[in-house]
Amino acid sequence: MVIQSETRSLDARMNKADLANNAAICDLRSDTVKRPDEGMRRAMAEAVVGDDVYGDDPTVLALEGQAARLLGKEHAAFFPSGTQSNLAAMLAHCGRGEEVITGHGYHVLASEARGASVLGGIALTAIDVEADGSLAPANIIAAIKPNDPHHPVSRLVCLENTHKGAAISLQAMQMAGDAAHDAGLSVHLDGARLFNATTALGVQPAALAATADTVSICLSKGLGTPAGTLLVGSAQAIEQARRWRKMLGGGMRQTGVLAAAGLYALEHNIERLGDDHRRAETLADHLIKLGAGDPKQPPRAATCMVFFTPTEDEHLAFRAAMAEQGILLGGQSRTIRIVLHKDVDDAKLKRVCDATSAFYEG
Ligand SMILES: Cc1ncc(COP(=O)(O)O)c(C=O)c1O
Structure with a gap:
């Protein structure tokens, strides 16, 4: 092999x-x-920590609170990776026999081993991606299945921004999100590089996040931390995702050491x-x-x-x-x-x- x-x-x-x-x-x-710089390493070394599976880690709680505020959502959960955060979000939104509609070449489809299907019995359906990286509302609507036992139940649209580096406009994201919501589906945004998108577009992070119910944001890419992804969304969605995180093996203990890097990144590394x-x-x-x-x-x-x-x-x-x-x-x-x-x-x-x-x- x-x-x-x-x-x-x-x-x-x-x-x-x-x-x-x-x-x-x-x-x-x-x-x-990239590697953590001196300032980030110092913040990690000095982090006050506790057992996060017990909900005892003050630095993780601070990071989750900061992320929820920044993205304009009720709650956040700190995950080890973007793949696990996306997967927990899909599992939180969808049950067995339900469907995620997403773009050809989007990361959840192309590069996450179809975890949602393998582990969650969730069908992943791909639709065409427009030249700007977005999903066209007409294509989303056309992919939604009628209520018929021959089909999975369409439940979630998964968007991505940036897609292959391209920052997709707020308007295109709103149109895709609205099309899904109007049809009664939920929306997850794989915003692994969301801050690259907001920086390029000159829009507020919360404005982009508002196009989706849950958003996944990686700290370990341009933001420079050694690990970690934040999932933000409603209290209910995040509670569900936390259950899945534990089951997927993502319950971490004194992870304030990593969360401290995340707090440092949100403060120092977005603008750059x-x-x-x-x-x-x-x-x-x-x-x-x-x-x-x-x-x-x-x-x-x-x-x-x-x-x-x-x-x-x-x-x-x-x-x-x-x-x-x-x-x-x-x-x-x-x-x-x-x-x-x-x-x-x-x-x-x-x-x-x-x-x-x-x-x-x-
Ligand atoms: C768009 C996108 N989503 C999700 C991920 C997964 O992140 P991780 O490598 O932390 O699992 C990546 C990783 O490169 C990505 O580019």
Whole structure:
């Protein structure tokens, strides 16, 4: 059996210790590869903790309260990961034999091992995704099943923002959410990178969150924590999700250590997401000016990500040349997702620009 992951696709010449300690490495595989900085580590070390399964951890309670306030929802629960938070939300909204309608390529469908189906007996149905990454109201409505025992009961629409880096407008989100609600369905928003979306769109987090009943927000991506995702929603939905979290093995104990990182991130790391977006634009512009890659798929920035497609002929050589310079790129496909994050400053960005110039201009 061949198992592939972002980590296992690493250049075999680099061992893990090199990766962790080598400041010369510029890791662009994902925003999940960043490391907690000094301030965050101090906050973690100083966290007041208790047993969160007993509801005793004051730092977790503070983080959950802060997230609920920020997102304009009644309650929040702190999860180990985005996958578990999305799964618990789907299980909280849907029963066995019910259906989640979501987009082709959305993370809950494409990258979470269909946990809702495997563990919850929930059908996942995919509909087309529009060019801006949104779900069209007409497509949502068309996918809702009639009340007929030949079909699962349509119960939930799962939206995503950002989708593949693209920030979907508040209006498109409202239209999708309204279509679902008007038809009597609930809405979950996979907002793993919600703050990237609000930063790019210039909208309040609560405004985007208001388009859905529950929202999942990862702290461990651009916000820079080692782990953790917040699920926000009504008191009832969060209570249900907490039951599922325990059953899924996500009841954590003195997790205030992680929650402290989350509180630190909400205070210090939201605004700086704009720097990642600016650097992504700079890199995409640089590649465009170089005339680099497949002219049919020009380089494109989307919040913290750049999508770059070298030609068939140069693809492998491009990847090898970057690896040679200590620049790590994820995946294996010809369209390369390059992700800017907290540990890529202007100096590192310049190195990436210089390495691409050297490859294309010699
Ligand atoms: C859109 C989206 N949703 C959910 C997740 C899952 O998050 P986690 O890796 O914490 O399980 C990811 C992870 O990259 C994601 O990109």
